[in-house]
Amino acid sequence: MLRSHLRLALAVLKRRKVFTAISLFGIALTLLVLIVAGALLDNVFGAFPPEVHHDRTLLVFNVRMSGKDAQSTSPAGFGLLDLYARDLPGVERLAITSTMREAFSYQGGRKQRLYLKRTDAEFWRVLQFPFVEGAPFAEAEVDSGARVAVINRTMRRTFFGDGPALGRDLEVDGLTYRVMGVVEDVPMMRAVPFADVWVPHSSGRDQAYRSDLQGEFWGLLLARSAADFPGIQSEFRSRMQRIDLSAYPEFERLHATPETLLASTSRMIFDAHDDPESRPDRLLGVFGLLALLFLALPTINLVNLSISRILERASEIGVRKAFGAPATSLVGQFVLENVVLTLLGGVLSLLAAPLVLAAINQSGVLPYAQLALNLRTFALGLGLAVFFGVLSGAYPAWRLARLHPVVALKGAAR
Amino acid sequence: MIFHLLRLVWHRKRQSALLLAELFASFLVLFAVVLGGVVAGDNWRRPLGFEWEDVWFVGVRASSGDRPDEGLAGRDLVALREAVREFPEVRSAAYVDPAPYQHSQWMDGGRIAGRRVMWRMARADDGLPAVLGLKLVAGRWFSREDDPAGTTPMVVSESFARHVFGTTDVVGRDATSEQEREDAAPPAKRRIVGVIADFRQDGELMGPEHYAFQRAEPASGEMRRLPRVLLVRVAPGSGVALEERLLRRLERERPGYTFQIEPLAQMRSSRNATGLIPLATGGVVGLFLMVMVALGLSGVLWQNVTQRTREIGLRRAHGAAAADVFRQVLAEVALLVTLAVAAGALLVVQIPLQDLVTGIRPGAFAASLALTVFGLYGLALASAAYPARLAASLEPAEALRYE
Numbered sequence: 001m002l003r004s005h006l007r008l009a010l011a012v013l014k015r016r017k018v019f020t021a022i023s024l025f026g027i028a029l030t031l032l033v034l035i036v037a038g039a040l041l042d043n044v045f046g047a048f049p050p051e052v053h054h055d056r057t058l059l060v061f062n063v064r065m066s067g068k069d070a071q072s073t074s075p076a077g078f079g080l081l082d083l084y085a086r087d088l089p090g091v092e093r094l095a096i097t098s099t100m101r102e103a104f105s106y107q108g109g110r111k112q113r114l115y116l117k118r119t120d121a122e123f124w125r126v127l128q129f130p131f132v133e134g135a136p137f138a139e140a141e142v143d144s145g146a147r148v149a150v151i152n153r154t155m156r157r158t159f160f161g162d163g164p165a166l167g168r169d170l171e172v173d174g175l176t177y178r179v180m181g182v183v184e185d186v187p188m189m190r191a192v193p194f195a196d197v198w199v200p201h202s203s204g205r206d207q208a209y210r211s212d213l214q215g216e217f218w219g220l221l222l223a224r225s226a227a228d229f230p231g232i233q234s235e236f237r238s239r240m241q242r243i244d245l246s247a248y249p250e251f252e253r254l255h256a257t258p259e260t261l262l263a264s265t266s267r268m269i270f271d272a273h274d275d276p277e278s279r280p281d282r283l284l285g286v287f288g289l290l291a292l293l294f295l296a297l298p299t300i301n302l303v304n305l306s307i308s309r310i311l312e313r314a315s316e317i318g319v320r321k322a323f324g325a326p327a328t329s330l331v332g333q334f335v336l337e338n339v340v341l342t343l344l345g346g347v348l349s350l351l352a353a354p355l356v357l358a359a360i361n362q363s364g365v366l367p368y369a370q371l372a373l374n375l376r377t378f379a380l381g382l383g384l385a386v387f388f389g390v391l392s393g394a395y396p397a398w399r400l401a402r403l404h405p406v407v408a409l410k411g412a413a414r
Numbered sequence: 415m416i417f418h419l420l421r422l423v424w425h426r427k428r429q430s431a432l433l434l435a436e437l438f439a440s441f442l443v444l445f446a447v448v449l450g451g452v453v454a455g456d457n458w459r460r461p462l463g464f465e466w467e468d469v470w471f472v473g474v475r476a477s478s479g480d481r482p483d484e485g486l487a488g489r490d491l492v493a494l495r496e497a498v499r500e501f502p503e504v505r506s507a508a509y510v511d512p513a514p515y516q517h518s519q520w521m522d523g524g525r526i527a528g529r530r531v532m533w534r535m536a537r538a539d540d541g542l543p544a545v546l547g548l549k550l551v552a553g554r555w556f557s558r559e560d561d562p563a564g565t566t567p568m569v570v571s572e573s574f575a576r577h578v579f580g581t582t583d584v585v586g587r588d589a590t591s592e593q594e595r596e597d598a599a600p601p602a603k604r605r606i607v608g609v610i611a612d613f614r615q616d617g618e619l620m621g622p623e624h625y626a627f628q629r630a631e632p633a634s635g636e637m638r639r640l641p642r643v644l645l646v647r648v649a650p651g652s653g654v655a656l657e658e659r660l661l662r663r664l665e666r667e668r669p670g671y672t673f674q675i676e677p678l679a680q681m682r683s684s685r686n687a688t689g690l691i692p693l694a695t696g697g698v699v700g701l702f703l704m705v706m707v708a709l710g711l712s713g714v715l716w717q718n719v720t721q722r723t724r725e726i727g728l729r730r731a732h733g734a735a736a737a738d739v740f741r742q743v744l745a746e747v748a749l750l751v752t753l754a755v756a757a758g759a760l761l762v763v764q765i766p767l768q769d770l771v772t773g774i775r776p777g778a779f780a781a782s783l784a785l786t787v788f789g790l791y792g793l794a795l796a797s798a799a800y801p802a803r804l805a806a807s808l809e810p811a812e813a814l815r816y817e
Contacts, residue, residue, distance in 0.1 A: 022713045026706040033699055104674065106658040173672060174665050205672065297439040297703055301710040304432050308717035365691065399428070 009337040023305050027345025030298040035353045035381045039371050044189045045262050050127040056226050058258035060219035064273035065251040075099050077212025081219040084239050090228030095122040095220040100195050107171045117195035126222045127193050134166045134181030145202035149177035152185045155196050188367040221258050302392040310396050318408030327401040338393025346385025419749050437754035440707045447700035449782040450693050456778040463613035465547035466678040472644040473674035486640045490668050491632035497667045503649045508541035511641035515617050515681035524591025529578045534623050537630035537641045545647045553585035553608030556629040567629045569608040574624035582609050619689040621773030708797045715801035726805050727813025736806040743802035751794045755787050
């Protein structure tokens with residue numbers, strides 16, 4: 001039965017070539033936009049090396065201090081993480097990294113803009129960077145405030161040509177660092193690992209950051225498993241409540257929550273820093289709503305085209321109805337035909353998507369972008385195609401199934 | 415004629431409703447894209463109120479303290495400014511915060527002289543007009559005359575003056591908001607000392623916003639918040655070599671500070687790129703959607719015409735010319751577009767009427783509306799042209815026989 005429906009669907013599509021082409025063009029274009037958007041989001045939120053423990057990592061991004069009239073939101077201070085977030089039950093490792101900062105190097109009489117992160121030694125264990133040469137800095141360098149640096153492959157080419165860079169000197173913001181390691185480029189969209197140059201947090205000019213509650217640092221908590229998340233979060237929050245705020249008379253409370261990248265981003269976008277709950281679904285809801293809004297126009301367009309296409313076959317429907325085919329089977333048949341069409345469009349867009357993604361990578365709009373289709377985005381594309389097919393096929397099918405057989409046989413459907 | 419067409423459209427109300435929905439959605443998409451483009455173009459051609467060529471941004475940060483401006487001492491800022499002015503290539507140097515093209519804004523607002531006003535604000539020292547080429551319209555810029563404490567001197571933009579006082583002749587007027595009068599202790603007092611041509615801190619893409627400068631001269635003693643950006647006007651053609659020498663000199667002058675130098679020209683291009691990328695993406699996606707709609711419409715109309723072959727044949731047999739049939743098909747489409755445009759326009763005029771989005775000038779809004787209406791008629795009629803020709807070319811005798 002299904003096979004005969006499929007054969008019929010393909011035969012019908014072949015009969016009206018212009019209509020099929022117009023429909024396919026619209027479907028493929030629509031799905032292409034959504035697949036590219038999906039690939040971008042996947043690249044921001046999905047698990048890619050060096051974030052190999054993505055599924056059991058909690059992040060502390062922002063800290064909000066609030067009082068009656070005052071409120072201050074900013075990345076966590078080093079002190080807040082170093083003094084209050086160590087040895088949480090269920091946490092294997094705590095890594096601390098600064099947010100990325102623009103820095104400049106005037107090495108060799110040229111000015112080079114680069115992004116700098118200051119990290120601790122655990123950063124290199126929680127995140128697994130593929131090293132081209134050398135090794136990360138460890139506790140010895142961090143504790144002594146050594147001026148050493150790990151750089152990415154592009155920076156090595158910029159400063160030292162294609163040869164090895166180990167042991168060479170690199171000047172950044174007036175300080176000279178010795179290169180200890182070179183890693184592969186990380187896309188800028190991966191906010192947690194990304195930088196051009198990583199140096200020990202202690203290697204700067206001043207050491208006053210060590211006791212800050214708010215500042216420019218993020219915490220990465222590597223849990224034993226995702227099942228430990230609730231326990232870690234409640235213990236972390238209760239520690240936050242015990243922090244002495246007497247040095248800040250204008251503030252009464254301090255809020256910070258370790259959570260997943262998606263949940264943290266949702267919190268930042270909705271400015272809900274004092275919400276005790278993690279609500280990643282709010283952000284997903286916004287993405288879904290935007291996708292639906294975008295789908296509205298293509299759906300109406302496809303519905304119009306499908307109705308025109310199906311109305312031609314009124315007499316066929318009349319015959320089938322006259323021979324007693326139930327409405328549900330007719331609806332099923334036409335929805336299936338539509339899904340076959342959108343799946344074809346989906347395949348077309350999946351063929352075109354790698355080209356568009358490669359063009360975005362090449363354009364340099366997103367530094368070091370490595371956008372590519374993977375299994376997740378591929379599945380997303382096919383899922384969207386089916387969803388779009390059912391969405392745009394349901395109404396025309398329902399209209400047709402309701403045609404009176406006599407009217408349908410005469411082919412006088414309006 | 416119109417009523418007759420309306421009856422024809424009503425006769426096929428289900429299909430017409432769907433076409434109407436498609437045209438309505440297209441109107442909204444097209445309007446959003448056109449509005450974005452028109453507003454950006456409109457902003458782009460207006461004067462900036464300052465000159466960015468050959469001006470460099472020098473960010474000044476004290477190395478300690480958890481908020482960036484804590485620990486900045488007025489003495490140090492004066493010394494740094496003097497050190498920069500010693501360079502022969504440096505024409506002038508002055509503090510301002512936030513600087514043009516910086517991703518940072520300071521908003522203020524309140525009720526002044528009975529008028530509600532929101533404005534963007536910056537703190538600036540006494541030498542800023544020379545660096546940025548600010549144009550004074552009335553009064554004067556800040557100077558030592560303003561040293562005595564008690565009142566905060568302000569220089570406001572023309573649009574600020576016009577909005578609040580209805581004139582640019584506002585030098586000497588009191589610009590204290592009612593809120594400040596009641597809450598602050600001791601009562602704050604702001605006095606306008608000058609008026610400048612409209613200043614657009616965010617650059618070419620910034621919409622119409624009121625602006626005001628407040629005096630923050632580090633040499634004039636204590637103040638709560640010091641400016642963190644030194645703007646330097648250099649000789650044309652100065653390059654990286656001077657940048658590095660400036661940087662080393664500043665680091666030597668005050669080793670506890672960190673500095674960041676960037677030409678305003680660079681900040682300008684990255685700021686404008688950030689503003690234009692969403693517009694360009696929206697434009698490309700919008701264009702694809704419109705192509706899709708045009709193809710879809712002509713497909714549906716083609717089908718529609720084929721279905722009505724006998725009706726058209728009958729008209730021809732009654733003596734209607736081919737041109738009449740052609741016109742009829744186009745007129746029916748135009749009627750649908752008119753309905754969709756009316757509904758869409760009714761919806762989008764709520765934006766200015768309800769004050770939903772600020773920063774759109776009435777002229778730009780009207781131009782976008784007109785362009786969208788024009789564009790949608792063009793799109794729909796162009797898609798209808800081929801089906802209409804097909805209908806007009808039918809042979810009456812064959813059309814009547816068509817099954």
